[in-house]
Amino acid sequence: MIVLPWYRQDGLFSGASALFQGFGGNAWLLPGVVLALASAGLSLQPGWRKGTAAMVLVVASMALLVGQGFAVGLNGPNWPGIVAHFPAAAEGQTGLGWGGFIAGLALLGLLSELLAARGFCRGERFASGAVVIIVALLVLFVFFPILKLGSAAFISPDGGFALVEFWGRLSAPELWRLNCFQGTGRCGVVINTVILGTLAALLSTLLGLALAMLVARTNFRLKRTLRAISILPIITPPFVVGVAIIVLFGRTGVLTQLGADIFDVRPTRWVYGLPGILMAQVLAFAPVTFLVLLGTLEAINPTLEEASTTLGARPMKTFRTVTWPLLRPGLAAAFLLAFIESLADFGNPLVLGGGYEVLSTKIFFAVVGARYDLGNAATLAMILLSLTLVAFWLQMRWLGNKSYVTVTGKSDAGLAAPVPQVIKVAAIALIVPWVAFTIGVYLIVVGGGFVTDVGRLDLSPTFSHIVTAFSFEFGENGLRLYGSAWDSMITTLWVSAIAAPLTTVIGILTAWLVARQDFAGKKAFEFGTMLSFAIPGTVVGVSYVAAFNVPPVDITGTMAILVICFMFRNMPVGMRAGMAALSQIDRSMEEASQTMGAGGLATLRNVVLPLIRPAIFTALVYSFVTAMTAVSAVIFLVSARHNMATAYIMGRVENGEYALAIAYSAVLMLVMIVCVVLIQFVVGQRRLGRRKELQGAGPAPAE
Amino acid sequence: MSDTAIEFVNVIKRYGSAVAVDDISFSIAKGELVTFLGPSGCGKTTSLRLIAGLELPSEGQVLIGGRDVSRDPASERNVGMVFQSYALFPHMNVLDNVSYGPVIRGGNKAEAQAKAREILEQVGLAGLQARLPSELSGGQQQRVAVARAIVQQPEVLLFDEPLSNVDAKLRRKVRAEIRDLQRRFGLTAVYVTHDQEEALAVSDRIVVMQAGRIAQIGTPQDLYDRPATPFVADFIGDANLIDGTVRGGHFRAADLELVLAGDDGPATVSIRPERITLQTGGPSKVLSATYLGSRTEYVIETGAGELLVSRPISEPAMPSGSAVSLHIAPGDLTRVR
Known part of the structure; x- marks a missing residue:
């Protein structure tokens, strides 16, 4: 406050402190400084933690800090009347710098101490601090942007409050028209989105079910291959599948040409639009539904099916009356998950959409380029968000009330009933084209970058694309990177490498707080973290643009915003992994640590973390891989200085440079695999003889 | 006041609308072994956790050694606790488990280990220091848990149903060992169990709890011969x-x-x-x-x-x-x- 620069400057430590600024004209900073100093002074007194005075002071300083930030914008005050008291406010202020940041952090720290002294988190100071800081971060980077976006929907282009305009945008026929059902042209964007989501979810659930059945309940020989193939889409940048589909089925695509030569089918552009997007999405989401349904199938206690058989039911009857009802909640969950993913998908509709517009792409086009219309983008984003939240809410309800998980601590005697023959055959019939298709797509991805022009069927081998993207030489000045892709590649690696550990830290920490601490408002806290997962990437992107383009937190165009974006988008996955691992670990081990004098941090470091290593690994890998492959949110946030690989590839695709895009994607996937192996090497997966040890006691062999 | 180790003053613990501990007051003298006895859900474990600091009271005060610790977390109280599941750290060997507390409390590692070795010897586990908990028998694990709880000379030693994972045959022996250790070190101990026979055997005094309240406090003989309520009469013997x-x-x-x-x-x-x-x-x-x-x-x-x-x-x-x-x-x- 006194020393560090209050405002964001170009240099790290240049610029004046709040104290200096306060006397130098920006007088509105002074009350905050005084109060914060008073809080700091009070905290030196013994016994300050239990007093009321400290609480009042800290809360007041925070209110002032936040209040001044919003009251005075970049170009002057946001509310009239401020100028009357502080003339200098008319000139406005820029975003917060280090000083402001540290002051905020210090105040949060004080607040958490005070709360802990009042019994928050059972008086555990570290936990209390972690809750306060995570809540502050969530508010700043999840809720604030969404609220800001929501308010942007009501603001007209010239800055006024415009309810009428909002209604106009909301009820626009281009959103809601139903023409496609009447055969008179295209439907509205919202209708398109819902149709696509429903179809994609339906098909991928079906495919996922077939896969899960084959893997869990048959002796199908290619099980391992199926599992392996189903992992691939997770490390594939989402739009790569779209590009491969164009290369296969586009007007000059490989298969289209083949069809034209052999069957004399005239090449068309049929793949652009619903069929293409649908294909790409089903390919991408089937593994997700597969994993959900595999979990459900494996959780069904086989003795239930055996009971049905001993009661005289034939396999088909058993399947219909026992297995299927038990599967239903899983099916619903898988369907809704795929639906949400489809709504959020941005890359495939952009690449394959043609004239078929969905909300996520429409939002993008409303913000980029000359038609910058934040109000419209915000309205669309709000619609998309509502759709997603409804699906999300349905999913939570469904899982909350209807999940008959039949796994118990007791060992399940009995073998899982094999599925009836009819279903097995049907499943295989569904799977075979999918596998063939997947293999085709990945052949393109692997091979496409090394032929002259895969898009126009010029298959002569070449390294020219790789050279264009990644050429380098060792000169007098050391390594020099000429390739056009190096910049984005290096930024991507940096951002992912910074974001992954941070995401893991915040995710695992949150998991620990939710699973192990008791504090007022825990339910809301948990819901808030899950919410940040449910918000589609496109919406996050737009909301960050809306919120962080202006003071007090002005960070667009920096690398920080990319890192922060990934942190809060991927944190729920780390959290889920952490919570799953923690639920396997006897809580009394941590309590033992506490009674021996270890505080929250020491317990976490010495007891919890060593025991949940695998979850940390999962969280690290997931957040790293997602950061490398994500498109939807970052495409709004990249800048010329900090471009990301995916955004760069997207640009190449839009220019029709498929070969370069594919070559880069292949390299990206390779880099990811190398990095995952590296992470595994560093974190390790040393597991201490599972089960009996994780429970702390259990029957141990006598000597 | 000076020989009171633990005191509860009108302690209430609520979870949402459920009341786990409903306005209880009692005191425990230094060197005494007091048992909380009652059926499951009577609030006995919650009371124990309130002493440990693993739960904080919604109302009322908890005093340890005359000091109000109602708002202090477990890590800032000087208590030792033996958990039902023993809660040994599976990734640390016996010595590390026992020296964990002294090291965490800022001790020098060598001193902490020396202290731990001494205690391990006293509980008869010398020579097993390098073993992992999973390589010990149930009875040995239990003794490690006790050693770990007493190594820091806590003001209070807490037992949460320590015999529930011990063979029925071994129980009598282990229970005698616990009692012997508590007397030898002159420790104040609080013991939670739902087994009335165990309670009668180990306790100086028993607190019988029912639905979050204290039904009766007394010596084992008091409770058996002069039960105050039908519940106590029926629960004990x-x-x-x-x-x-x-x-x-x-x-x-x-x-x-x-x-x-x-x-x-x-x-x-x-x-x-x-x-x-x-x-x-x-x-x-x-x-x-x-x-x-x-x-x-x-x-x-x-x-x-x-x-x-x-x-x-x-x-x-x-x-x-x-x-x-x-x-x-x-x-x-x-x-x-």
Whole structure:
């Protein structure tokens, strides 16, 4: 406050402190400084933690800090009347710098101490601090942007409050028209989105079910291959599948040409639009539904099916009356998950959409380029968000009330009933084209970058694309990177490498707080973290643009915003992994640590973390891989200085440079695999003889 | 005040709308072993956790050694706790487990380990220091857990159902070991169990809890001989509870009439099964006779209802169906309501 620069400057430590600024004209900073100093002074007194005075002071300083930030914008005050008291406010202020940041952090720290002294988190100071800081971060980077976006929907282009305009945008026929059902042209964007989501979810659930059945309940020989193939889409940048589909089925695509030569089918552009997007999405989401349904199938206690058989039911009857009802909640969950993913998908509709517009792409086009219309983008984003939240809410309800998980601590005697023959055959019939298709797509991805022009069927081998993207030489000045892709590649690696550990830290920490601490408002806290997962990437992107383009937190165009974006988008996955691992670990081990004098941090470091290593690994890998492959949110946030690989590839695709895009994607996937192996090497997966040890006691062999 | 180790003053613990501990007050003297006894859900474990600091009271004060610790987290109290599951750290060997506390509390590692070795020797585990918990037997794990809890000379040692993971056969031995250790180190201990026999065997005093409240506090003999409520009478040992009325120094229930001083009015009395003697011939009938090795248990039908009677095997057996008369000495009857 006194020393560090209050405002964001170009240099790290240049610029004046709040104290200096306060006397130098920006007088509105002074009350905050005084109060914060008073809080700091009070905290030196013994016994300050239990007093009321400290609480009042800290809360007041925070209110002032936040209040001044919003009251005075970049170009002057946001509310009239401020100028009357502080003339200098008319000139406005820029975003917060280090000083402001540290002051905020210090105040949060004080607040958490005070709360802990009042019994928050059972008086555990570290936990209390972690809750306060995570809540502050969530508010700043999840809720604030969404609220800001929501308010942007009501603001007209010239800055006024415009309810009428909002209604106009909301009820626009281009959103809601139903023409496609009447055969008179295209439907509205919202209708398109819902149709696509429903179809994609339906098909991928079906495919996922077939896969899960084959893997869990048959002796199908290619099980391992199926599992392996189903992992691939997770490390594939989402739009790569779209590009491969164009290369296969586009007007000059490989298969289209083949069809034209052999069957004399005239090449068309049929793949652009619903069929293409649908294909790409089903390919991408089937593994997700597969994993959900595999979990459900494996959780069904086989003795239930055996009971049905001993009661005289034939396999088909058993399947219909026992297995299927038990599967239903899983099916619903898988369907809704795929639906949400489809709504959020941005890359495939952009690449394959043609004239078929969905909300996520429409939002993008409303913000980029000359038609910058934040109000419209915000309205669309709000619609998309509502759709997603409804699906999300349905999913939570469904899982909350209807999940008959039949796994118990007791060992399940009995073998899982094999599925009836009819279903097995049907499943295989569904799977075979999918596998063939997947293999085709990945052949393109692997091979496409090394032929002259895969898009126009010029298959002569070449390294020219790789050279264009990644050429380098060792000169007098050391390594020099000429390739056009190096910049984005290096930024991507940096951002992912910074974001992954941070995401893991915040995710695992949150998991620990939710699973192990008791504090007022825990339910809301948990819901808030899950919410940040449910918000589609496109919406996050737009909301960050809306919120962080202006003071007090002005960070667009920096690398920080990319890192922060990934942190809060991927944190729920780390959290889920952490919570799953923690639920396997006897809580009394941590309590033992506490009674021996270890505080929250020491317990976490010495007891919890060593025991949940695998979850940390999962969280690290997931957040790293997602950061490398994500498109939807970052495409709004990249800048010329900090471009990301995916955004760069997207640009190449839009220019029709498929070969370069594919070559880069292949390299990206390779880099990811190398990095995952590296992470595994560093974190390790040393597991201490599972089960009996994780429970702390259990029957141990006598000597 | 100086010899009070733990004191609860009107402590209430709520979870949402459920009340786990409902306004309880008591104090425990230094060097005493007090047991919280009661059925599951009676609030005994919550009370223990309130002492440990693993839960903080919603209202009221918890004092340890005269100091109000109501708002202090577990890590800032000087308590040792032995958990039901032992809660040994599976990724640390025995020595690291036991020296964990001293190291965390800022001790020098070598000193901490020396201290840990000394304690391990005292509990008879010298030579197993390098083992992982999974390489120990159940009884050994239990001793590591105890060693870990006492290594820091805590003001209070807490046991949360420490015998529930021990073989039935071993229990008697382990329970004696715990009692011996507690006396040897002069520790104040609080012990939670739902097993009344265990409670009677180890405790100086027992706090019987029911639905979040204290039903009775007393020595094992107090509770057995003079239960204050029907619940206590029934929970500790077996009891025949008979409803009737008191008038003029006599308790009457149907054809039963016994000398009992006290105020006139409706009353419930408790009679222990082994305090009733039987003689052949009389108004009552033997419904069943069960041979239990050391004694025979009879269910007798009387005018005042069915009564349980326990007789040593040295007395002649009464066959089921035979007519008997019951005799109860005046001092063997306790009014519980």
